[in-house]
Amino acid sequence: MGKSFIDFNKVNTERLFKNRLLILITTLSLLAILLIIRLYYLQVISYVQYDTLSAANHIKYIQTTPRRGIIYDRNGKVLADNSSLYSIEINLEEVRSIRNVVKAVDLEIGLTNLEIKNFYKKIKKYSHHNSIILKTNLTEIEVAKILSIRYKFDGLDVKGSLLRQYPYKEITHHILGYVGYIDKKDLFSLDKKKYENAKYIGKNGVEKYYENQLYGTPGYKHVEINARGRQLRDIDEKFPVAGEDLYLTIDIELQEFMFSKLSKYVGSSIAINPKNGEVLGMISAPAIDPNNRLWKYDIDEDQIKKLKSPMFNRAINGLYSPGSTIKPIVALDGLYHKTINPLDEVYAGPFFQLPTSSRRFRDWKPKGHGLVDLEKAIVQSCDVYFYMLANNLGIEKIGKFLKYFSFGEKTGIDMPFESSGVVPSNEWKLEHIGHKWTDGDTVITGIGQGYFLSTPLQLAYATSIIANKGKLIVPKLNKNLEIKKEKKIKEKENFLTNEINIEDWDIIREAMFKVVNQNNGTAYWATKNKKNNIAGKTGTVQVYSLSQDTDTREEEDVPKHLKDHSLYIGFAPKDNPEIVIATVIENVGSGSAFAAPISNQIINYYLEKVRGKID
Amino acid sequence: MISKKLFGITDFTLLLFVMIISVFGLVLLYSATNQDIDIVIRQGTKLSFCFVIMLLIGSLDSNKLRLITPYLYTICLLLLVMTLFWGHDTKGAKRWIVFFGFSFQVSEIFKIIIPLTLAWFLSYSDYNEIDLKKLFVSFIIIFLPLVFILKQPDLGTSAIILTCGLITIFLAGIGYIYMCSLLGLFLIVTPLMWKFFLLPYQKVRILTLIDPNTDPLGSGYHIIQSKIAVGSGGFFGKGFLNGTQSQLEFLPERGTDFIFSVFAEEFGFLGVVILLLLYLVIVIRCLHITSRAKNYFSRLVSGSITTIFILLIITNISMTVGLLPVVGVTLPLLSLGGSSLLSIFMAFGIMLSINRRN
The missing domain is CATH 1.20.5 (Single alpha-helices involved in coiled-coils or other helix-helix interfaces)
Known part of the structure; x- marks a missing residue:
């Protein structure tokens, strides 16, 4: 059981x-x-979705920056080049402790306090960059030392890159501009796709104006990375296309000569070939060596403070009263309106007075010039003659005529940030100064003083129009640039070549020739070499008006910053001009004493030493 | 036939498929370890050792096996206590004990020892109805080692061991009234455990399972990368040694917890199906042995082992595809590590031993 x-x-x-x-x-x-x-x-x-995720994990897209185009002068001399160099870069996304990495690098190769300070400044200022350069221009030993500790620190790397170099240093500073670290402001305007991995961009001058052409087309690389972000191998690669080279109209020999003449002054000088608008040389002094600026990234503030605004390109941004250099154009205006007969002699005393005012407009020559005709008034730069002429013409006619010579608007040169200067009028004064225009304002405009302001480039351009007897050829820096004449320019040219008698052009050109070549001309004694038939006009602009009657101080006693600006315009040879020049030197004295001799030396140097090599 | 039985080879098919998967495991490990042949050789050595152990156990009579069971339990319990005092510290948990240069995770063995001991205890008398007293003793057998394992702390292994024990009790024919009361108790205890017992990292692991993207670089990283590996394998896989997720080290714990992800990435859905079919052959052989088991003890042990084997596979794969939290359950026969290999080969040794009597 x-x-x-x-x-x-x-x-x-x-x-x-x-x-x-x-x-x-x-x-x-x-x-x-x-x-x-x-x-x-x-x-x-879900294969496709996960396959994409997997690819995103291990394949990294890296943009490769193209080599920047080289800039040459008109004869093929290199003005801007790239040199390769090694830099320590710290990748902000990968780095664990910036402080530790900097300390380790300092221990290995030694960093200066300034380098460390600048590095931290850069991190703040350029936080939009992936990696920041800690030290650049490494020696081979430094490269080896850093490579030996690299494995210990994520985000620490030594990278070879191309650095822009300017062999002529400050001599070409204002023409070329420079390239600099891409800053937050640049981000607004640039094509982010194209500049993904780029560090530098043209900041000023030709480097900025021709940025697109010089930059080139970036390439790319797909690289395989592991979980720690190390690059293992290239999967595919498309090489970047180097930027286009740029040939400038500048003749570096002339540029060097001009720089040597102007470097001790503050001012600007521009030489243009009037036949084709090619800028042969362009100086703005003082200038700095942009190479230094690049290597340190940040401006060496002290160096800049020592100089008088060296970053300011006076050639296209400096606004000066043109002074007596404007007299030939005012004279031409008078001839055009038949306000004056070139042969009529007028008595020019020590001063001019408006009938309604007691103010005396004094001549630079205390005793006056006596009887003067138009030619003499230009040759000797008689102020009283032009006071009267301006008063008879009135500001409207003067202003309109000045605009035919492109004053008051940009010349259109291929450079960024050009200023347009001022051709004043009643409306202009009301808007900008808040007062009505007076006859006194008109009188001093006749000798290029007062509210009338021009850049040195505008003066050079106007001079080239005189040299061409009314033909307008826009100045340019790129030799291969073909400028199509705008309608506005054609209209001006039509007026200047058709409405103005050829004899009138000859009268003022002959007068300008005598300024240099007749023994009472204001530039006669300043010009030793008269072989090249230079025509010119001096100008002396008062920065500080010695009180018309009471101040008895001599010029030499006036403090330096109140001394007159010295100006000069010129072209040569008179009958077939190949060069025009405009020079402004700040706070030195009269046009005859400084700007004229320098300018004419430059003209002679060009015609005798340089020109033969061209063409 | 007799000589075969002497060496423990009582079921040739079972043995063959176990070896096919294990040897393939070494090949897979070569890929999972970025072609580190040293690790593969070490694992191969362990594999050979475990193979010998399996045959030794297989050559035992299942009655003798039953006799040594309480001693095995006691020895393992002592080792567990030793682990707590002289254990090897990894990532803040003391789970390892070092023997002759080989580190050993005693808790892994309990996946087999607990069912074995329970079967021993429950089949002690011929009267097989499970009463309250028996249930009480059974839970003491389970919780004695569990306390030490929880102390290490190792929540994942504890949960698995508890499940293994419950499987044996279930197979032993526990009444449904007891089952319901146990379930009720579980529902009461779990929230209390969450509040008072779980460590923050354990909570995070469970929470990131629900939404791994909340912490894509922390705890969620494992699950996300594993899913990417499996999914990007596609139908045919990326090919042996060509899995970018594993070869480029985006996948963590490639040799151990996530060996299946390596496999799925490189061999695709097709490979996965073939692997599961190989496992199926083993399961069918085990069921065959179980159905022929002659006595209560053998039945309970072989039934438990078969079920646990399937459960471990499902748990591990569910982990890698984001259906379960990453609880540190290895994939039987494929994952790197000697302890899990030893316990699984001991299990098959027991199956072979039981088969002797059939």
Whole structure:
């Protein structure tokens, strides 16, 4: 009985066990099926999605920056080049502790306090860059030392890059401008796709104006990276296309000569070939060596403070009263309106007075010039003659005429940030000064003083129009640039060549020739070499007006910053001009004493030493 | 036939498929370790050692096996206590004990020892109804080692061991009234555990399972990268040694917890199906042995081992595809590590031993 009970029990438990096992196995099978469905979903249905994620994990797109185009002068001399150099870069995204990395680098190769200070400044200023340069221009030993500790620090790397170099340093500073670190302001205007990996961009001058051409087309690389971000191998690569080279109209020999003449002054000088508008040389002094600026990234503030605003390009931004250099154009205006007869002689005393006012407009010559005709008035720069002429013409006629010579608007040279100067009028004065125009204002405009302001480039351009007898050829720096004449320029040219008598052009050009070549001309004594038939006009602009009657101080006693600006315009040879020049030197004295001799030396140097090599 | 039985080779098919998967595991490990042949050789050595252990256990009579079970339990419990005092510290948990240069995770063995001991205890008397007293003793058998494992702390392994024990009790025919009360108790205890017992990192692990993207670089990273590896494998896989997720080290714990992700990435859905079919052959052989088991002890042990084997596979794969939290369950026969290998080969040794009597 007991045995059968046990047997029954055994059968019973066996069945129970099998039931239970069945329950478990069924449950697990269902789970297994669920799992297979899940795997099918991941691997077959969502494959594309996960494959994309996987690729994004291990494939990195790196843009490769193109080599920047080289800038040459008109004869193929290199003005801006790239040199390769090694820099320590710290990747801000990968680095764990910037402080530790800097400390380690300092320990290994030694950093100056300034370098460390600048680095932290850069991190703040250029936080939009992936990596920041800690030290650049490394020696081979320094490179090796950093490479040996690189593995210890994520984000520390030594990278080879191309650095812009300007072999002529400050001599070409204002023409070329410079390239600099891309800053937050640049981000607004640049094509972010194209500059993804770029560090530098043209900031000023030709480097900025021709940025697109010089930059080139970036290439790219797909590299395989591992989980720690190390690059393992290149998957594919498209090489960048180097930027286009740029040939300038500048003749570096002339530019060097001009710089040597002007470097000790503050001022500007521009030489243009009037036949085609090519700028042969353009100086703004003082200037700095942009190479230094690049290597240190930040401006060496002290160096800049020592000089008188060296970052300011006086050639296109400096606004000066043109002074007596404007007299030939005012004279031409008088001839055009028949306000004057060139042969009529007028008595010019020591001063001019308006009938309604007691104010005396004095001549630079205390005793006056006596009887003067138009030619004499230009040759000797008689102020009183032009006071009267301006008064007879009125500001409207003068202003309109000045605009034919492109005063008051940009010349259109291929440089960024050009200023347009001021040709004043009644409306202009009301708007900007808040007072009505007076006859006195007109009188001094006749000798290029007062509200009338021009850049040295505008003076050079106007001079080239005189040299071309009314033809307008826009100045340019890119030798291969073809400027199409705008309608506005054609209209001016039509007026100047058709409405103005050729004899009138000859009268003022002859007068300008005599300024240099007749022994009573204001530039006669300043010009030793008269072989090249230079025509010119001096200008002396008062910065501080010695009180008309009471101040008896001599010029030499006036403090330096209140001394007159010295100006000069010129072209040569008179009958077939190949060069025009405009020079402004700040706070030195008269035009005859400084700007004229320098300018004429430059003209002679060009015509005798340089020109033969061109063409 | 007799000579085969002497060496423990009582089921040739089972043995063959276990070896196919294990040896393939070494090949896969070569890929998962970035072609580190040294690790593969070490694992191969362990594999050979475990193979011998399996055959030794397989050559035992299942009655003798039953007799040594309480001693095995006691020895392992002592080792567990030793681990707590002289254990090897990794990532803040003391789980390892070092033997002759080989580190050993005792808790892994309990996945097999607990069912074995429970089967021993429950089949002690012929009267097989499970009463409260038996249930109480069963839970003491389970919780004695569990306390030490929780103390290490190792929540994942504890949960697995508890499940293994429950499976045996379930198979032993526990009444549904007890089952319901246990379930009720579980529902009450779990929230209390969450509040008072779980460590913050354990909570995070469970939470990131629900939404791995909340912490893509921290705890969620494992799950995200594993899913990318599995999913990007596609139907045919990226090819052996060509898995970018594993070769470029985006996938963490490639040799151990996430060996399946390496496999799925390189061999695709097709490979996954084949692997699961290979496992299925083993499961079918185990079920066959279980169905032929002659006594209560053998039935319970082989039934438990079969179920646990399936459960471990499902748990590990669910982990890698983001269906379960990363609880540190290895994939049987494929994952790197001697302890899990030893416990799984011991299990198959027991199956072979039980098969002797059939």
